[in-house]
Amino acid sequence: MIRPFYAVMAGLFGLLLLMAGHYARFDRAGVLEKQRTLVAVTGLDAPALSVAWFEPRERRFEAALNPAYPELLPPDRLDFVYGALYGK
Amino acid sequence: MKILLLIVFLFSGISQAQVNAAQYTRLVAKGEKIALRLCDPEKLPKLKGGESPEAIAAAVRAGGACPPLSGQKLEALVAFLQAGKAAERSGNGKTIEVPKGAKCPVCGMFVSKYPKWAAEMVVDGKTYYFDGVKDMMKFYIFDGDFPYDRSKIEKMLVTDYYTLEAIPAKEAYYVIGSKLYGPMGNELIPFKTEKEARDFMADHGGDRIVRFDQITGKMVMGLDGIDYSEE
Amino acid sequence: MGNNPFFHFLTLNLFAQRRKHLGVVGLSVVLIFLLASTLFISSSLQYSLRRALVSEPDFVVQRVRGEHLLPVPEAWSDEIAALHGVDRVSARVWGRYYTRPKGKSFLIVGIDFLEDQSHQALAKLVERTDLRKFLSGDYMIAGEGAARWMRKHFYQKGYNFLAPDGKFIPLKLFATLPKESSLMGEDLIIVPIETARKILGLGPNESTDITFNVPNDDERPNIESKVSALHYDLRIISKKETQGAYDRLFNYKGGFFLVLFLIVLLAFALILYQRASQVYSSEKRSIGILRALGWSIRDVLWLKLGESLTIVISSFILGSVAAYFYVFALGAPLLRQIFLGGANLTAPIRLVPVIDFSILASIFLLYGVSFIAAVLIPVWRIAVTDPKEAML
Numbered sequence: 130m131i132r133p134f135y136a137v138m139a140g141l142f143g144l145l146l147l148m149a150g151h152y153a154r155f156d157r158a159g160v161l162e163k164q165r166t167l168v169a170v171t172g173l174d175a176p177a178l179s180v181a182w183f184e185p186r187e188r189r190f191e192a193a194l195n196p197a198y199p200e201l202l203p204p205d206r207l208d209f210v211y212g213a214l215y216g217k
Numbered sequence: 218m219k220i221l222l223l224i225v226f227l228f229s230g231i232s233q234a235q236v237n238a239a240q241y242t243r244l245v246a247k248g249e250k251i252a253l254r255l256c257d258p259e260k261l262p263k264l265k266g267g268e269s270p271e272a273i274a275a276a277v278r279a280g281g282a283c284p285p286l287s288g289q290k291l292e293a294l295v296a297f298l299q300a301g302k303a304a305e306r307s308g309n310g311k312t313i314e315v316p317k318g319a320k321c322p323v324c325g326m327f328v329s330k331y332p333k334w335a336a337e338m339v340v341d342g343k344t345y346y347f348d349g350v351k352d353m354m355k356f357y358i359f360d361g362d363f364p365y366d367r368s369k370i371e372k373m374l375v376t377d378y379y380t381l382e383a384i385p386a387k388e389a390y391y392v393i394g395s396k397l398y399g400p401m402g403n404e405l406i407p408f409k410t411e412k413e414a415r416d417f418m419a420d421h422g423g424d425r426i427v428r429f430d431q432i433t434g435k436m437v438m439g440l441d442g443i444d445y446s447e448e
Numbered sequence: 449m450g451n452n453p454f455f456h457f458l459t460l461n462l463f464a465q466r467r468k469h470l471g472v473v474g475l476s477v478v479l480i481f482l483l484a485s486t487l488f489i490s491s492s493l494q495y496s497l498r499r500a501l502v503s504e505p506d507f508v509v510q511r512v513r514g515e516h517l518l519p520v521p522e523a524w525s526d527e528i529a530a531l532h533g534v535d536r537v538s539a540r541v542w543g544r545y546y547t548r549p550k551g552k553s554f555l556i557v558g559i560d561f562l563e564d565q566s567h568q569a570l571a572k573l574v575e576r577t578d579l580r581k582f583l584s585g586d587y588m589i590a591g592e593g594a595a596r597w598m599r600k601h602f603y604q605k606g607y608n609f610l611a612p613d614g615k616f617i618p619l620k621l622f623a624t625l626p627k628e629s630s631l632m633g634e635d636l637i638i639v640p641i642e643t644a645r646k647i648l649g650l651g652p653n654e655s656t657d658i659t660f661n662v663p664n665d666d667e668r669p670n671i672e673s674k675v676s677a678l679h680y681d682l683r684i685i686s687k688k689e690t691q692g693a694y695d696r697l698f699n700y701k702g703g704f705f706l707v708l709f710l711i712v713l714l715a716f717a718l719i720l721y722q723r724a725s726q727v728y729s730s731e732k733r734s735i736g737i738l739r740a741l742g743w744s745i746r747d748v749l750w751l752k753l754g755e756s757l758t759i760v761i762s763s764f765i766l767g768s769v770a771a772y773f774y775v776f777a778l779g780a781p782l783l784r785q786i787f788l789g790g791a792n793l794t795a796p797i798r799l800v801p802v803i804d805f806s807i808l809a810s811i812f813l814l815y816g817v818s819f820i821a822a823v824l825i826p827v828w829r830i831a832v833t834d835p836k837e838a839m840l
Contacts, residue, residue, distance in 0.1 A: 134459040141762055144769045151777070152801050160628040160800055161499050167629040169503040169569040171557045171638070172540055172659055239530035250562045287642070289652065333664060379533035381663045397666060413532050420670055 241296070248297025251290055256283035270295050313337050313374055313383045315346050322363070323352040324401060331400040335376055336386070341369040350375050350391065350405040351440055358434045375407040378417065382409075387429045390414040393436065394424030403440040405432070454747070458754045469755075473763045479713060480767025480815065481774070485783050486709070487807050488775040490702040492799040493787055496631060497694055501687065505536070505659035506668065508685045509675060518681070519654035527678055528660055533667040538563055539655035541641050543648040545609060550601065554594055554637050558644025570638070574623045583640050587622035593634035595624045612649035619643070630797050701787050721822045732830050739835040748831045749824065756823045760816040768808065776801045 273295045277283060283294070313335045319328045328335050328346040336353040338345045347353040353373070356363050373386035389407040392414050397406065405427075408414040414426045427436070438445035462469060509528065511518040522539065529537045541558035559566050561583045571579055574589060582589070588606070590598070598607055598621070606620035625633045645652065662668050668686070675684050738748055774780055779797045 131456065131459050133463060137762065141765045145765060148769050148772050151773075152803065155776070155801050157800055160798055161496065163573065163626050163628040164496060164500045164632055165503050166569045166573045167625065167633050167636075168500045170559065170566050170573060171542070171633075171636070172505055172538075173542060173555075173557065173632075235530045240526040243526065243529060247562060287652070333666070378664060379667065380535065416532055 244293050244296045245300045247290075248293035248295070248300075251283075251294050252297055256294070270299070273298055311383055312381050313346075313376055319346040321346065321348045321352050323347065323355050326400065333376060333381060334399045334404070337372075337374040337383070339371040339373075340365055341371070349399045349401045350386075350407055351399070351401055351403070351437055353386070354405065354432050354437045358432070358437060377409050378406050379408065379413060384409055389429065391427050391429075391432070392418055392423040392425075393427060393440065394422070396422045405437075405440070454751070458751060461751070462755055462758060469759055473759055473766070475719065476759075476763035476815065476819070477767040477770065480764055480811065481771045482783075483709065483713075483811055484768050484771035484808070485775050485780060486702060486705055486786070487804070487811075488771060488802070489780050489784055489787060489799065490698050491804050491807070492775070492802045493631075494695065494698055495802045496800050498691070500632065501691055504687055504690070505538075506661045506687050507659065507672065507675070509658040509660075510656075510683045510685070511679075511681050512683050513681055517656065519650050520656065520658055522653040522655070524679070524682075525658050528658060528675060531671060531674060533662055533664060533671055535661045535663055536565075537658060537660040539658050541644045541648065541650060541655045543644075543656060545637075545647060547610075552597060552635075554635050556637050556639060556644055556647055558641035559638055560641045573625065573629070576623055582622050586617070586619050586643065587639075588619040588643075589623050589625065589638040590621060591625045591633035591636035592627045592630040594637055595621065597635075609647045611646050615646075617643065617647055628798050631799075634797075698787065705786050717818070731827070735827065735830045736833075736835045736837075739831060745828070745831045749828060752824055752827045753820065756820045757816075760819055764812055764815065772801070772803075775799060 270292075274291055277291065277294060277298075312332070315329045315332055315335050315337075317329055320326065321328055322345055326348050328348045331348050334349050336347040336350050338347070338353055338356065345356065347356065353375070357367075357373075360367065374383045375386045375389055376382070377384050377389070384407065386407070389409065390411050390413075391405040391407055393405055394403070395406060395418065398404065399406075406417070408417060411426065417423065418426070435445050509520070509524065511520045511524075520539065525537050525539055528534055538560065543556055544553050545556050546553040559570065561567050561579065567579065570589075581587070598604075606618060609617045609619060611617055619639065625636065625638075639647070642652075644650075645654070648656075650656070662671050672684055672686060676682060735748055738751075739745075775783075776799055779799060784797075
């Protein structure tokens with residue numbers, strides 16, 4: 130059963146080569162440059178992140194935050210990540 | 218103690234005059250850009266001098282050189298036309314380009330690792346790069362250690378601290394004794410204007426401001442803590 | 449190699465029990481696929497963001513009251529420009545525009561075309577040179593996602609924005625941003641700065657925030673403290689902090705997923721172990737026969753090692769390659785919602801292929817070593833018992 134074994138190994142190796150080829154041929158500089166140019170134009174770099182943006186006019190109150198204990202965050206806020214940005 | 222803090226705070230604040238000067242410069246620069254980008258530069262009214270801003274504004278509107286401008290843009294354009302010339306930018310935005318393997322002839326360090334502190338001297342066609350003004354001054358003053366024909370010096374450039382642009386060494390103001398260290402320890406820190414040097418001293422400390430001609434060997438060696446006296 | 453009886457036997461064994469082996473390979477491929485694609489997405493996003501962050505300005509100044517952002521007056525730009533060491537002060541106008549009937553939000557960014565940098569960069573991005581027309585008329589440049597949404601909802605030529613004072617502002621579509629930039633610009637709409645002020649309800653001298661650069665990084669802490677001291681309601685954010693926040697965000701989201709995944713991994717590991725040692729009795733017998741035939745314990749172990757190594761390597765390669773193409777050729781349709789929002793991105797995005805070999809190696813070791821151990825230890829235990837007992 131050696132020949133099927135060789136065939137399987139050759140197939141796997143071929144897949145690896147395909148992957149390496151795609152990696153090498155990818156126009157990395159072009160994509161990065163377009164993204165960098167966009168940031169240079171707008172000055173905002175945030176990727177299109179996060180859950181659906183909550184609109185206070187829809188939710189009827191600002192951010193579902195308890196004003197008495199602002200550190201008790203609701204599950205859809207990420208202040209502990211961005212916290213140092215806005216905690217000053 | 219409180220009085221000291223208050224004095225420091227007052228010195229490091231910015232005066233209204235400073236703000237107004239900056240505002241005017243920006244307005245003129247903006248007017249220049251409007252004139253170049255939005256308007257047809259040929260058709261702008263030529264001023265004889267001494268006209269009031271309203272008259273200039275009316276002339277601009279009548280001349281039809283520009284598309285209809287909002288109040289702010291019109292004001293900027295008027296300020297530019299009044300100023301008469303392009304807002305001067307001292308310096309040209311160029312930094313000292315240090316080649317990769319350049320070594321300082323005084324201390325042997327690679328200058329490209331410290332591009333903010335680089336200084337350049339061109340002597341008789343050869344270019345020397347230094348990793349600080351102190352080393353360049355050592356190279357310049359001590360003719361016993363570094364013999365070369367000092368009359369063949371073509372140009373000397375230092376890097377301004379605030380904008381990182383290249384400025385001629387002879388026109389710069391140097392601060393000695395600040396708390397900020399360069400790659401070789403205590404340094405002479407160059408500035409374009411005396412006002413900038415003074416404000417820097419208020420922030421970072423410093424003994425005095427000197428110009429190029431006032432630098433002596435004693436001063437330079439004193440930065441290293443060596444007591445040097447001319448024989 | 450072709451004449452080696454050991455090798456023959458190895459391959460024979462592999463194909464004889466192919467159903468069992470294929471089951472194990474399938475499970476492992478699924479596990480490795482999930483793990484590797486998460487890691488690929490995370491490292492690619494971090495790579496892109498870090499490279500793009502280079503052109504961001506060094507500092508951003510905002511005006512806050514409580515939690516809200518207030519419009520920043522123009523006088524602040526002049527105060528900041530009067531400081532030494534500050535370069536390229538520019539006021540930005542941007543904000544979220546939400547359209548209630550359709551439930552869609554856009555990010556509106558105003559561009560001041562008198563700024564050299566934005567002007568040239570935009571011309572390069574959109575590849576059109578008649579930007580003067582864009583500036584003078586009522587036009588907008590939309591990101592890929594925004595343009596597609598408009599087409600889908602039959603806003604072919606343009607869209608009417610509702611300003612806070614009740615007036616409609618109709619804007620025609622001038623150009624679309626290239627799709628390579630849709631990682632950042634999916635729901636972006638770029639308009640001239642005056643139009644942006646009207647849509648967002650800012651006065652003619654107000655802006656959302658002010659940005660500036662400080663070329664000498666020794667001077668940055670000094671400038672930061674000076675600018676914060678200018679006004680009581682001023683907040684200054686530096687680029688270092690933004691970078692740190694995004695790194696933390698990806699580590700958090702990736703870590704959250706990994707913790708859940710570890711639990712799943714444990715469950716799968718148990719199933720794997722059970723399956724691998726499932727045919728306990730027939731395994732026992734075959735090993736017993738081999739021992740009786742004269743095979744040494746070492747040879748038996750080598751055989752089993754060869755088998756499991758083949759399984760490990762082939763499943764690892766299959767899993768990684770599948771993850772690679774899933775992430776970098778298809779854009780990872782479902783998994784990317786862990787990191788990026790589902791509401792904003794609805795179409796394929798191009799991620800930059802980044803392979804972090806250290807992580808792949810650690811996945812391989814983690815998976816491979818534990819699998820091989822799980823197979824070899826019972827085999828060894830059988831191999832050391834008396835063949836006569838084992839054959840029964």
